[in-house]
Amino acid sequence: MFDTGWDAGLDDAQLSAVVHGDGPLVILAGAGTGKTRTLTARVASLLDRGVPAERVLLLTFTRRAADEMVSRAARLCTQPDAGQRLAGGTFHAVAHAVIGRHTEALGLPPAVSVLDRADATDVMDLLRHDHGLDGTDRRFPRAATLVDIYSRAVNTGVPARALIKTDFGWVQPHVDAVMELFRAYVARKRDRGLLDFDDLLLAWRSLLADPVVGPQIAGRWDHVLVDEYQDVNATQVDIVHALRPGGHGLTVVGDDAQAIYGFRGSDHAHLRSLVQELPEVTVVRLERNFRSHQRLLDLANVVRPGAEGEHRITLHSDRREGRPARLVRCHDAPAEARIIVDSVLEAHQKGRRLREQAVLMRAAAHSDLLEVELTARGVPFVKYGGLKFLEAAHVKDFVAAVRLLDNPRDEVAWYRLLRLHDGIGPARARSLLGSLADPELSADLDRHAEAVAAAPAMSRVALAASLSTLADARSRNRIGERARGCLELLRPLLTARYRDWSARLGDLERLVGAADQSPDLAAFVAELTLDPPASTSDLAGPPSQDDDYLVLSTVHSAKGLEWPVVHVLHLVDGSFPSDMALGTPEGVEEEARLFYVALTRAADELNLYAPLRMPHHRHARDDRHSMAPLSRFLDDAALDRVEVVDLTPPRPGADPAGAAARGTRVALPDLADLWA
Numbered sequence: 001m002f003d004t005g006w007d008a009g010l011d012d013a014q015l016s017a018v019v020h021g022d023g024p025l026v027i028l029a030g031a032g033t034g035k036t037r038t039l040t041a042r043v044a045s046l047l048d049r050g051v052p053a054e055r056v057l058l059l060t061f062t063r064r065a066a067d068e069m070v071s072r073a074a075r076l077c078t079q080p081d082a083g084q085r086l087a088g089g090t091f092h093a094v095a096h097a098v099i100g101r102h103t104e105a106l107g108l109p110p111a112v113s114v115l116d117r118a119d120a121t122d123v124m125d126l127l128r129h130d131h132g133l134d135g136t137d138r139r140f141p142r143a144a145t146l147v148d149i150y151s152r153a154v155n156t157g158v159p160a161r162a163l164i165k166t167d168f169g170w171v172q173p174h175v176d177a178v179m180e181l182f183r184a185y186v187a188r189k190r191d192r193g194l195l196d197f198d199d200l201l202l203a204w205r206s207l208l209a210d211p212v213v214g215p216q217i218a219g220r221w222d223h224v225l226v227d228e229y230q231d232v233n234a235t236q237v238d239i240v241h242a243l244r245p246g247g248h249g250l251t252v253v254g255d256d257a258q259a260i261y262g263f264r265g266s267d268h269a270h271l272r273s274l275v276q277e278l279p280e281v282t283v284v285r286l287e288r289n290f291r292s293h294q295r296l297l298d299l300a301n302v303v304r305p306g307a308e309g310e311h312r313i314t315l316h317s318d319r320r321e322g323r324p325a326r327l328v329r330c331h332d333a334p335a336e337a338r339i340i341v342d343s344v345l346e347a348h349q350k351g352r353r354l355r356e357q358a359v360l361m362r363a364a365a366h367s368d369l370l371e372v373e374l375t376a377r378g379v380p381f382v383k384y385g386g387l388k389f390l391e392a393a394h395v396k397d398f399v400a401a402v403r404l405l406d407n408p409r410d411e412v413a414w415y416r417l418l419r420l421h422d423g424i425g426p427a428r429a430r431s432l433l434g435s436l437a438d439p440e441l442s443a444d445l446d447r448h449a450e451a452v453a454a455a456p457a458m459s460r461v462a463l464a465a466s467l468s469t470l471a472d473a474r475s476r477n478r479i480g481e482r483a484r485g486c487l488e489l490l491r492p493l494l495t496a497r498y499r500d501w502s503a504r505l506g507d508l509e510r511l512v513g514a515a516d517q518s519p520d521l522a523a524f525v526a527e528l529t530l531d532p533p534a535s536t537s538d539l540a541g542p543p544s545q546d547d548d549y550l551v552l553s554t555v556h557s558a559k560g561l562e563w564p565v566v567h568v569l570h571l572v573d574g575s576f577p578s579d580m581a582l583g584t585p586e587g588v589e590e591e592a593r594l595f596y597v598a599l600t601r602a603a604d605e606l607n608l609y610a611p612l613r614m615p616h617h618r619h620a621r622d623d624r625h626s627m628a629p630l631s632r633f634l635d636d637a638a639l640d641r642v643e644v645v646d647l648t649p650p651r652p653g654a655d656p657a658g659a660a661a662r663g664t665r666v667a668l669p670d671l672a673d674l675w676a
């Protein structure tokens with residue numbers, strides 16, 4: 001074996017997983033035990049064993065993880081072009097690609113568009129209107145609530161009627177109308193080739209269950225490797241079983257203590273169930289942590305939720321040196337922000353780059369004060385989580401335009417684009433959909449002329465220009481040119497609409513550049529929708545080595561990442577765990593897993609912050625605060641493993657100098673001499 005090959009530096013447990021044969025393999029691995037490295041090396045070893053790259057499928061939780069693993073595995077193996085031939089991506093992206101080859105079998109139009117949550121809400125809104133259910137005085141549920149109920153039913157398999165009864169009692173009076181609306185929602189999406197995220201998985205599962213098409217699809221791969229299996233939902237479990245019936249050629253990696261997507265219908269119990277369901281399975285446990293020193297792991301081990309006894313994963317490290325985690329008690333949230341910035345800068349002065357540090361928070365809004373403090377003190381930072389790039393209106397406008405290139409029946413995209421024109425509001429846009437997105441009408445130009453004639457006079461010129469630019473973009477062949485056509489269409493509309501149009505057009509230029517690198521524009525846009533980059537800088541590739549900035553991240557977005565120094569803020573009950581999760585035991589358990597994920601991101605130094613007082617309301621103008629109880633996750637066992645640092649101001653009476661001062665009266669000068 002070669003030192004630079006896929007086996008270089010692996011320990012025995014990792015190596016046993018990497019060289020395992022073809023039988024089902026489940027790798028139960030704690031945080032920082034090298035899951036990524038093990039999975040990557042296993043892919044490379046399969047290729048070196050002679051498995052053709054195109055017969056390996058790697059399913060990951062993010063596109064970035066798939067890209068990284070595919071390129072690293074390709075570098076480690078001896079098969080030429082393996083990187084181009086390996087199939088890797090998220091469940092949704094692979095589903096999208098598979099569905100694209102089988103639209104006819106599914107009874108879908110040849111071009112399909114992927115709907116994100118906001119698009120799905122738009123479709124529901126259009127249907128509410130068509131069914132005469134908007135603007136009524138019966139308090140009919142909002143489109144976003146309807147999408148929530150629909151998606152929960154699909155993800156959990158619980159009938160929507162039952163779900164409304166248990167969780168959405170106030171919708172009960174409208175339940176029959178809601179059921180009718182859901183039936184119409186399904187029919188409308190199918191008719192227009194619109195697939196929401198749930199549909200992608202459901203359609204892939206249906207294809208796999210088909211006696212003719214199913215074996216053809218599953219037969220394309222001999223090995224299926226699934227990362228982050230603790231976060232799969234029931235549909236994904238079915239897909240995995242159908243891809244590798246009996247588990248032959250299946251490798252699954254996961255850590256049930258890091259399952260943090262319960263709110264999307266994932267269930268961490270799937271990982272253990274898989275072990276029980278596959279009689280031939282080999283289980284490899286990875287407990288040696290290569291990231292953190294032992295004192296940080298001592299804390300992680302006591303807060304680790306989940307399995308007890310022989311199933312419990314207990315992390316250990318060869319690194320014995322290191323300071324225990326610190327718990328810093330601060331007076332209130334503004335003091336916490338100041339203390340964190342002090343601490344970041346102190347580490348910076350001692351030689352840590354800002355990029356070697358991260359501040360993690362339970363909810364994106366928790367860093368509001370910190371961001372103000374960082375800005376005031378000139379500390380550069382980037383934030384992961386919270387508003388994604390794709391949620392920015394102009395990016396959604398661009399995606400809508402691109403979707404219309406291939407799928408003119410995409411009424412949500414039309415609805416969005418039409419409303420960018422002055423004089424066209426929601427009602428007029430809805431009426432124009434009849435001529436633009438009608439699947440029965442064929443010739444583009446006829447449709448366009450009809451729509452322009454039906455538009456209000458003030459918008460006709462702009463609409464005619466938009467439609468002709470779109471038709472022109474559609475006629476181009478090169479991907480970059482088609483994408484640029486969409487940008488040209490939007491340029492006058494965005495310039496008229498936004499004061500910061502120039503920055504927005506800059507974002508779109510970057511998108512056009514990124515699209516130009518991709519082999520298929522529709523797939524590029526589908527990927528963008530399925531796994532949106534956190535910011536435009538994500539599209540530009542890794543930042544240059546010279547850029548130095550602090551990372552601010554939600555715990556969800558920090559999953560899988562690591563930093564030498566980690567700060568976790570707002571460790572008080574109500575913030576972490578979040579008060580929204582305190583209603584159910586499952587909610588609190590999920591928060592405990594998030595806490596475990598947060599603590600296990602630090603390699604060398606971990607600082608936890610807990611203010612004594614928190615404001616009643618985030619945006620309150622008054623100064624009402626209440627005492628904030630320390631996070632329930634910092635129980636006695638955890639506190640035994642941290643160093644507590646009290647940076648709260650001294651209490652009245654505790655400071656003798658202060659007490660003496662309180663008895664004294666000091667006269668202000670009256671300055672009378674000056675005016676004599």
Ligand SMILES: Nc1ncnc2c1ncn2[C@@H]1O[C@H](COP(=O)(O)OP(=O)(O)OP(=O)(O)O)[C@@H](O)[C@H]1O
Nearest residue numbers: 009010011031032033034035036037290291560561
């Ligand atoms: N055999 C090894 N020798 C030295 N370092 C290793 C080894 N395996 C993994 N590492 C290092 O340990 C760290 C954690 O690895 P990795 O990110 O793959 O872990 P993980 O199991 O995915 O962690 P998590 O679940 O916490 O995200 C990385 O810095 C990686 O380079």
